[in-house]
Amino acid sequence: MLRHIAAAVVLVAGFIGHAAQAQETAAPAQTYVPRTYVHAGALLDKPGQAPRGASTLVVQDGRIVQVADGLLAAPAGARLIDLSDQFVLPGLIDAHVHIFSDDDKTAARLEAMTRGAETRFVVGLDNARRTLDAGFTTVRDLGSDPAAITALRDGIEKGLIEGPTIVNAGRMISISGGHGDGANGLAQPYAELERAHAVNTCDGPEACRRAVRIQVSQGAQVIKFAATGGVLSNVAGGLGRQMFDDEMKAIVDTAHAFGRKATAHAHGKDGIEAALRAGVDSVEHATFTDAETLALFRQTGAYLVPTMIAPEAAVAQARAGQRPPAVLAKAEEAARIAFEKHIEQYAAPGVKIAFGTDTGVSAHGDNATEFKMMVDAGMTPARAIRSATVDAADLLGLSASLGTLEVGKSADIVAVAASPLEDVTQLERVTFVMRRGVVHRLDGARQPWPAD
Ligand SMILES: [Zn+2]
Secondary structure (H helix, E strand, O other): OHHHHHHHHHHHHHHHHHHHHHHHHOOOOOOOOOEEEEEEEEEOOOEOEOOEOOEEEEEEOOEEEEEEEOOOOOOOOOEEEEEEEEEEEEOEEEEEEOOOOOOOHHHHHHHHHHOOHHHHHHHHHHHHHHHHHOOEEEEEEOOOOHHHHHHHHHHHHOOOOOOOEEEEOOOOEEOOOOOOOOOOOOOHHHHHHHHHHOOOEOOOHHHHHHHHHHHHHOOOOEEEEEOEOOOOOOOOOOOOEOOOHHHHHHHHHHHHHOOOEEEEEEOOHHHHHHHHHHOOOEEEEOOOOOHHHHHHHHHHOOEEEOOOHHHHHHHHHHHOOOOOHHHHHHHHHHHHHHHHHHHHHHHOOOOEEOOOOOEOOOOOOOOOHHHHHHHHOOOOHHHHHHHOOHHHHHHOOOOOOOOOOOOOOEOOEEEEOOOOOOOHHHHHOOOEEEEOOEEEEEOOEEOOOOOO
16 A cells, blocks of 8 residues: 555656646656545445445546555545545446437427437437436447437547447337337328338348348447337237247347347247347346246346336326327236236346346436336345446446456446445435546536536
8 A cells, every 4th residue: 555655656746747847848748647536435346245344446547446445545636535424336337228218208209200310319418418427327228310329329438428338229120010110100101201211120030130230330239129019119019929030040140240249129928038049148128927938048148137117107108198009008018017027037046137227218317216126026235236237237248347346447436325235225316426537426416527
């Protein structure tokens, strides 16, 4: 520790000397990268393991460079963030959001006809900021306009705009008339227009291979497809399997050939199991399962992404007339069954679960309300937190940089006022958010951005 402080002092001294010299020569040869010392009252650096007591995280250039027991004195020139009365943990990861979906569902239904891409993009910018402000430093977007989501993703990546790290699918791949067919329920002229331009619908394995390749060419980092019907599509097709084995296999194999993971939207048992047999890396919703389905999850090692808050939100919206009539019966069916089935899933040993909310159905920024539902459905808070950190990072293929707070990993850090291991709803009220070393929320208040 002494050696470290000494080194930091030398570095600071070197900087001061260098700055003076730079005034004379105006030719700085190297840049001093400031360090931030984060004092944590308790630190859950590796979710799934026990938390540490008072600890210090040292952050430099967006990464963690030291994790130490006790509250280390910050050297001169370093920034100190005092969270010594807070509980600190890794930034949260939501493996299923739709960042461009508007919280205003009545407007959203007509948006394709009434709003330009620019207007929708502005809504997405705000959603991204609210997501980050809620402590979600990384999200996987499973269905957005490919041009919009890649622009948002890259803008955040370059530090031009504020938001979470995004791992994106493009459009969800779907059979004609399936959950991802944008022509469902449209008047004929609009349906014809949609069908003329849609590149995400496919019927038969050849067409489905092509649909994956097109999504990859448009920037998709993960491939999402609809194995079964869905709650929110405007078609009364139920929630059972709609895609054939050869179509699913073509999608998964083509995604893997491009080094992309494949995830299936699936509610019905038949569709979930067919997707698992086709080799998917995860299943979204997985509403209707039994022991056989869970055995298949264990056998394949695929993640289950529960999205428990989505059906509840959808039922409320459908009852309020904010969703088309075809949605209500499906939403009620899914919401009714979701709760009891998830108790079974969470209790099943060996089934991998990654935190995901389908936010965009529910309101952006409310992502953390999923935690309480998971715990109410039988999961321990410790496991629920692990599902939103270590496990979600694994599903996203980002374990090297995310999921835990260890030396070399990204400084994606959040804090809450009291232990979420005892009260998981603490995560609905994060007091501190840092992403890649940049502070976005401090003392419970959103910080001005950009920081400089
Ligand atoms: Zn979704």
